[in-house]
Each structure stands twice: as C-alpha cells, then as structure tokens.
Amino acid sequence: MEFKEKTLNSQIVFSGKVVKVFKDDIELSDGAKAFREVVKHSGGVVILAIKDEKIILVKQFRYPMKEVLLELPAGKLEYGEDPFEAAKRELEEETGYCAEKWTDLGFVYTSPGYSDEKLYLYKAENLHYTCCHPDEGEIIQSFEYPIKEVIKMVNNGEINDAKTLCLLLRGLYD
Numbered sequence: 001m002e003f004k005e006k007t008l009n010s011q012i013v014f015s016g017k018v019v020k021v022f023k024d025d026i027e028l029s030d031g032a033k034a035f036r037e038v039v040k041h042s043g044g045v046v047i048l049a050i051k052d053e054k055i056i057l058v059k060q061f062r063y064p065m066k067e068v069l070l071e072l073p074a075g076k077l078e079y080g081e082d083p084f085e086a087a088k089r090e091l092e093e094e095t096g097y098c099a100e101k102w103t104d105l106g107f108v109y110t111s112p113g114y115s116d117e118k119l120y121l122y123k124a125e126n127l128h129y130t131c132c133h134p135d136e137g138e139i140i141q142s143f144e145y146p147i148k149e150v151i152k153m154v155n156n157g158e159i160n161d162a163k164t165l166c167l168l169l170r171g172l173y174d
Helices: 083-095 147-155 162-172
Strands: 005-015 019-028 033-041 044-051 054-062 067-071 074-076 097-109 118-129 140-146
Touching (some): 005 033, 044 083, 054 083, 054 147, 083 097, 083 118, 083 140, 097 162, 118 162, 140 147
Antiparallel strands (some): 019 033, 044 054, 044 074, 054 067, 054 140, 097 118
16 A cells, blocks of 8 residues: 655744644545645754753743643754754753763654654763753743653653653663
8 A cells, every 4th residue: 555645735824933724635655635734843953951961951931731831952043944953052052951962863743643743862071061041932940850751750640741751862872
C-alpha cells in the first residue's frame, strides 16, 4: 500500500504572528478526496541544561492551558534561523546560563496530525551564569532540580509538557 497524499489546493484561512493555518484539499493514495487543516509553524528549540547533576527548569504561565507549567528552556525559531544559534540564545535569555558543551539530540515533531512544527533538541553542559533577559511579554523564572527529583516529577504528573518529556527521555538515557 502506498502512503501518500497529493495536495490539490491550499488556502490560507488564518495568518498570525506565530502560526498560519491552511485548509488543503487533497487526494489520497486510493484516489479518494479529503481535506486537511494544517498549522504552519517556524519550529523551535528545547534545551536540557545540566549543572552539577541538576537540571535547569523554567516556570511560566501558559495562557492556552491557563496554568503555570514546569518545562525545559525552549523557544521559537525565526524563519531561516539556525537551530543551534537559537538554542544558545534561548538558554541565556530564559535562564541566564551559557554552555561550553553542547550535544545535538535530533528533533521531534510536536503534533504531526495537524502541524508541521519541528523542535530541535539539545543538551547543554558545563554551564556558567551571565544574566537572564527574557523576551518582551515573557514572565519566566528558572530553577535547578536534582535529576532524581525531575524524574519523580515526571512520574507523578507534575511535569506534563510534551517537549520536556521527550527531551528528558532522549537526553538522560542517551
């Protein structure tokens, strides 16, 4: 069986600062017609920063969820931006740390059923503090947690952010 879908027509239905939404008419591999709603996103980076056997996590209010979440530092890519440069920028902006050692841990698709968002994953080690300077409109605070405590928070449901869970799995068990 061939798993392929052909775009017949694509229409933008929303264009915002962070995402664009398209409605695409498609043809399935069996010839049937269907449509897909697709969220286009520039992508982002996520950083597993480790300092003295502790993981740097950030707390921030996430408006769509209407709650404060505990996450790894992360940020949006500008279109065409190099992911590694974005990771270095986001780590310093959100936590105040810079890293001497970086490991590229690949990428994940966040929600491939409806979005093209791709997150690049990095591990940052040998950290030194400079100063924290979050983006305008971003209220964020960083904390250091022992690795074992972070694993407990994952297992007891205190950490539910998907990008954080993915990178913890990939970065702690590589």
